[in-house]
Amino acid sequence: MKARCAALALLLAAAATASPGLRLEGGPFRPYRINRAAVVDDEGLLGRLELWGLRWDGARVLLFRAPVAARTRSLDADFYLDEDIRNLEVVVDEPGAGRSATFEAAAPGTPDPAEAALRLRMRGLEAPLLIVQHGDGPAAFDFRGSDVVTAAFQASSALFTLPVDRAPLLLLGAFALVALAASASRRREARALVILAALGTTAAVFSLAAPRAVLFSLVFPDGKVPGTVRRTVREAPGCTRIAYVDAEGSGGLELVALRAPAGTGIPVDDVVPPGGQVRFSSPPTITGERLMTSEAFTTGWVLHAGR
Amino acid sequence: MPGARLLLRALHFGLLLAAAAGIMRLHPPQVTPGLAFVVLAVYAHGAARVFGAAGTAKALCFLEILPFFAFAVVQPGGSEPSAAWLGVVSGAAAGAAILGCEWLLSRGKATFGTSLGFIGACCLAGWGMSVLPAGRFLGLTLLALTGSGYGLARRARG
Numbered sequence: 001m002k003a004r005c006a007a008l009a010l011l012l013a014a015a016a017t018a019s020p021g022l023r024l025e026g027g028p029f030r031p032y033r034i035n036r037a038a039v040v041d042d043e044g045l046l047g048r049l050e051l052w053g054l055r056w057d058g059a060r061v062l063l064f065r066a067p068v069a070a071r072t073r074s075l076d077a078d079f080y081l082d083e084d085i086r087n088l089e090v091v092v093d094e095p096g097a098g099r100s101a102t103f104e105a106a107a108p109g110t111p112d113p114a115e116a117a118l119r120l121r122m123r124g125l126e127a128p129l130l131i132v133q134h135g136d137g138p139a140a141f142d143f144r145g146s147d148v149v150t151a152a153f154q155a156s157s158a159l160f161t162l163p164v165d166r167a168p169l170l171l172l173g174a175f176a177l178v179a180l181a182a183s184a185s186r187r188r189e190a191r192a193l194v195i196l197a198a199l200g201t202t203a204a205v206f207s208l209a210a211p212r213a214v215l216f217s218l219v220f221p222d223g224k225v226p227g228t229v230r231r232t233v234r235e236a237p238g239c240t241r242i243a244y245v246d247a248e249g250s251g252g253l254e255l256v257a258l259r260a261p262a263g264t265g266i267p268v269d270d271v272v273p274p275g276g277q278v279r280f281s282s283p284p285t286i287t288g289e290r291l292m293t294s295e296a297f298t299t300g301w302v303l304h305a306g307r
Numbered sequence: 308m309p310g311a312r313l314l315l316r317a318l319h320f321g322l323l324l325a326a327a328a329g330i331m332r333l334h335p336p337q338v339t340p341g342l343a344f345v346v347l348a349v350y351a352h353g354a355a356r357v358f359g360a361a362g363t364a365k366a367l368c369f370l371e372i373l374p375f376f377a378f379a380v381v382q383p384g385g386s387e388p389s390a391a392w393l394g395v396v397s398g399a400a401a402g403a404a405i406l407g408c409e410w411l412l413s414r415g416k417a418t419f420g421t422s423l424g425f426i427g428a429c430c431l432a433g434w435g436m437s438v439l440p441a442g443r444f445l446g447l448t449l450l451a452l453t454g455s456g457y458g459l460a461r462r463a464r465g
Contacts, residue, residue, distance in 0.1 A: 031438050134332050164331060168382065172327055172374060176320035179371050184309065194367060202375035202395065209377075210391075211384035261384030263391075295384070 007167050022090055022099060024206040025074075028107030030115070031083045032122040032277045034286070036076055036270055039090055044071040047094035047249070051077050053085035053105065053283060061085070066288025078268060078286045081105060082279060083119065101122065125301040127281035128156040130257050132297060141244065142228045151218075156299060158233050159244055160216040160257045168209035175201040185256045213239040213260035213293075215271065216289075217302075220253040221246065254302040258294060265291025275305030312358075312442070319354050323375045330382055340394040341437030343379035347372050348402055348429040352422070361417060362410065369402050393441045400448040401432040407455030 020094035026037040039049060051064035063079035079088075083106075091100040111119065126149075137159045142149045178197045182190035220226060236242045239260070259268050268290045272278045280300035284292045330338055355365040377395045380386075386394065405428045408415045413421040434443050 168378060169324065169328055169331070172378060173324055175374055176324060180313065180316055180320060184313055191367060193372060198373050202377045205374055205377040206381055206388065206391065209382045211382065212390065263384070263387045296331045 022092065022101040024088060024090055024101075024103045029081050029088075029105060030229050031081050031085075031106060031119060032279050033081065034078055034272050034278070035081050036078050037088075037278065038074045039077050039231070040074040041092065044073055045075055045092055045094075046071045047092060047098075049075060049077070049288075050089060050091040050093065051079055052089040053079075053081070054087040054089055054102070055084050056086050057084075060089070061283045063088075064286050066287075075288070077288075078290055080278065080280060080283050080286065082283065083123070085283070100259065105148065122277060122279045122301070122303070125279050125303075127279060127299040127301055128152045128255075129281070129297050130160060130297045131157045131158075133161045134164050135161050136163060137231060137242070140197065140228055140230050143225050144227055146225055146254075148220065148223075151220070154256055155216075155218045156257065159218065159229075160242075162214065163233075163240065163242070165212075167206075168205060171201060171204055171208055185223055187257045194265055211261050213264035214258065215239060215241045215265050215266050216244075216257040218244045218255045219243075220255070222252040224252075239266050239270075241270070252304060254304065255299070256302055257297055257299045258292065259297045260284075260291070260293040261295055265289070265293045272298075273301055273304060277303040313453070315357065319358075321430055323350075323372070327375060327378050327382075330379055333383070338379055338383055339437055340380045340398065341435075342431040343376060344398045344401065344436055345406070345429050345433035346407070347376050348432075349426050351402075352425055352429070356417065356422070366406055367404075369406060372402075373399055390441060391417070393445060397436060397441060397445040400445060400452055404448050404451035404455055405429060405432060407452060407459060411455050411458045 019082075021042045022041045024037050025040055026035075029037065030034040037051070039045065039051070045068045047068060049064075049066050049068050050062060053061045053063045055061065063081075063085075064077040066075065068075060085105045087102050088105050089100055089102045092098065110116070123268070128149075141159055142302070143154065146154060175197055179194050182194045182197075202224060218226070218229065226244075228242040229246045232243050232245065234243070256271055258266055258271060265287055271292055278300050282294075282296050282298055284298050285293040286292055348369070351369045355361070355368040358364075358368065360368050373395075376398050380394045380398070381391050405425065408428065409421060409425050412424070433446070435447065439447070
């Protein structure tokens with residue numbers, strides 16, 4: 001009851017600041033996909049643009065955000081949608097002229113049989129909870145004898161382990177050695193060296209210690225549990241991709257887990273190939289540059305197109 | 308006893324490195340810049356007391372902590388690179404301002420009261436870092452830094 005009241009209050013508040021000119025075009029939007037909408041405002045969009053999903057329980061989740069530096073009439077917004085999201089709220093945070101508008105998330109009416117069957121399948125794919133552990137995961141893992149649910153749980157608890165980057169610790173250790181050596185000396189140059197080393201290390205920490213986005217994946221070829229999977233690690237700019245694939249290769253169904261803190265991001269197409277369906281444990285945010293971000297770990301099932 | 312002194316300093320850096328390694332393993336990240344500032348500034352103050360460092364030697368002790376503070380701000384993520392830079396610069400300015408004020412008010416004589424005041428000021432700055440907008444906090448710390456710098460310069464002139 002409380003949740004319903006909160007949702008109602010939210011909708012009423014949204015209606016109070018609603019802008020008649022603000023529109024969301026490109027629908028109908030479909031759940032379990034990366035949708036694209038055009039946010040249109042005849043008065044022009046400027047400032048920070050956000051697209052929020054309003055869930056049935058009244059919670060709000062940020063689906064899309066983009067800064068709009070120069071006034072424009074419309075802007076394309078990519079966003080993930082699932083059946084937990086009831087309404088979409090567009091918020092334009094323009095200095096002195098903030099406005100918002102709320103829209104129905106999914107098209108009304110009964111979906112066609114194919115779409116209904118797909119939604120039923122996606123509803124059955126519960127994304128496992130990720131137990132975050134550190135260290136290098138095993139180079140190979142044998143899933144024989146497991147079913148899909150067990151394999152997904154095994155992957156999330158044993159394979160999807162966060163790699164530990166030792167470079168920043170080595171840098172701090174080197175600085176500590178320099179400071180230690182300098183403290184043994186009474187010369188004035190030693191102090192100057194510590195000052196320079198401290199400032200230099202501080203600057204270097206920003207590039208070495210900044211967290212990277214990480215994307216894990218485990219491929220279920222043709223939706224079946226793989227046999228022995230092998231780990232491949234690929235470093236892309238700002239992102240580490242760790243995939244577990246068996247000899248049959250990619251395709252079919254894929255379990256993914258991602259974390260992309262502020263300042264990083266993973267290209268949307270790298271997570272969900274065009275035409276694919278996806279169900280995330282919690283909706284990630286997509287930026288104007290089509291990068292997927294998520295402060296906390298998000299797991300999800302990706303169903304590749306044509307499978 | 309230079310050997311014992313060196314060992315003490317090695318322990319000092321060892322503790323900092325262990326804390327840095329601990330932060331790396333935290334998930335979800337729970338260390339905010341404000342909390343990191345309070346913990347590290349109070350730790351640096353304690354270390355300076357143990358080493359008998361005052362004045363510029365204490366300032367150097369604080370400078371040695373700066374890379375570890377930057378690590379604690381940057382590593383957990385959650386902020387854009389520019390915001391992280393602003394946080395570290397604000398922390399450095401706040402530390403320098405508190406050191407300047409301490410030197411100005413205590414006239415170089417460290418007592419239990421000045422220690423308590425120092426720790427209180429660090430907590431206040433850490434709280435300010437957590438609740439105030441980054442730009443406003445930096446402005447306040449720069450103002451305090453300018454004020455303490457002016458006071459110290461006047462005193463140096465006699």
